[in-house]
Amino acid sequence: MQSVVVAYSGGVDSALLSVAAHRALGQRALAVTAISPALAARDLGDAESVAHQFGLNHRVIHTDELQREGYVANSPQRCYFCKTELYDQLAALASAESYAWVANGANTDDLGDYRPGMTAAAEHNIRSPMVEAGMDKAQVRAAALWLGVPLWDKPAQPCLSSRIPYGTPVTVESLRRIEAAEDILRDLGLREVRARHHDKLCRIEVGADEMELAFAHRDEITRRLKELGYLWVSLDLNGLRSGSLNDVLRIAETARRP
Template identity: 50%
Template sequence: MMLTEKLEKLKALFVEMEQALIAYSGGVDSTLVAKVAYDVLGDRALAVTAMSPSLLSEELEDASLQAATIGIRHQIIQTHEMENPNYTSNPVNRCYFCKSELHDTLKPLAIELGYPYVVDGVNADDLHDYRPGIQAAKERGARSPLAEIGITKAQVRQISQELGLPWWEKPAQPCLSSRFPYGEEITVAKLQRVGRAEIYLRKLGYQNLRVRSEGDTARIELPPQQIKEFVLKTDLQSIVSAFQEFGFLYVTLDLEGYRSGKLNQVLNREVASVK
């Protein structure tokens, strides 16, 4: 199916819906959904962003700015996944409990405001990764227009670029809880520590990165091609000092580099050991 045809199908889907509430994180996927929904539905589309300790303050600001640029009405709500021990204990299906909390908050809001549909930014590629949160959203009746039509992550970026959205290259930014190995308890203090560390590195000019946290150790992940530059041109001692001020004791650099989904490689290893 041609890209233009997929975009037309996406528009037609919103025509059929007539009204839609978008679970809007400010990421490139949900922002494209919000843009197309607004173009089709105008004020009958509402973007809702959940604010919690697992969301970087920068991401909340970006979401508000992008919504204003699109023109869509935007509402910020509070979610309370940090009060659920099933979430904070950080099991392998942690995202299930996060999305359960999100959609258990969005669905009543949609009903209250008269929106028959809650839609999210899940794309076709997400269906092929380990994403327990998708199940939680489906159980609560949420729809995923991008996935329904078969729009991949690369196509999301391509369509966004063609529509003139300036953030079409925006790096993926999953919630901060994804920075911790499964089984390590998540606390607000740990989330804030990781968030401050990532903001610090972004201000140095490194945008596509992760700071993984394990105990008192921070592991910096950068794209492989940026590792040499980082070592040679960055004041490493300043970074260590800053990270220690944030609360880490040790600071390391991952020589493999950043790779999306790296947290799940432990799951693949466990599956392989069972076979």
């Protein structure tokens, strides 16, 4: 690829890609982390830690997706507007500084889910090297472990706005409340968590193997999340399901079928 700008969020996929690009291209690989209210501070910390450990050429920029009406309205196309904001900035940076490509950390497992952000990637001619190499999530984790990337087993962590149901506007206040709620849950030892934001209700999703731990802390969780402004706190008995807020889209699609 000769030179590349990597969209580096602090998850295992983009961390592996950033480390691999650095090994192959040195200073002609630039890992870029975009800061916005939708990026959890923990993820930024992970990105900076790995960048320091591997000596990555790392830069932080600020994106402003909350100024895009389509993003704030939170339709099922929200991710398209978010990624359009990101890729607009990365493409401009790559052009200004003569990088040949912009790349993201998508893997083949990402191709089977509803991901309008991939449309934005295609429109900006973004490369997905791990998709091109035929790597799924398990292979990404195995490669990251082999390279000594400490995030190799980090649970998937979509942006915070993915916790807000479609049709509910995205605000800085709601994003901060979601981040604070998930920080509380992780500080109690829960690894895979989502704090789904339903106005005054926080619906917590955790991995099936962590249900008992969450329930054991129910009094503290309830108290502390109510201090954040929630009136009701629930534990979803279905457990953690990536993209669970897309269920409404699947139900609507089923209803339309003859």
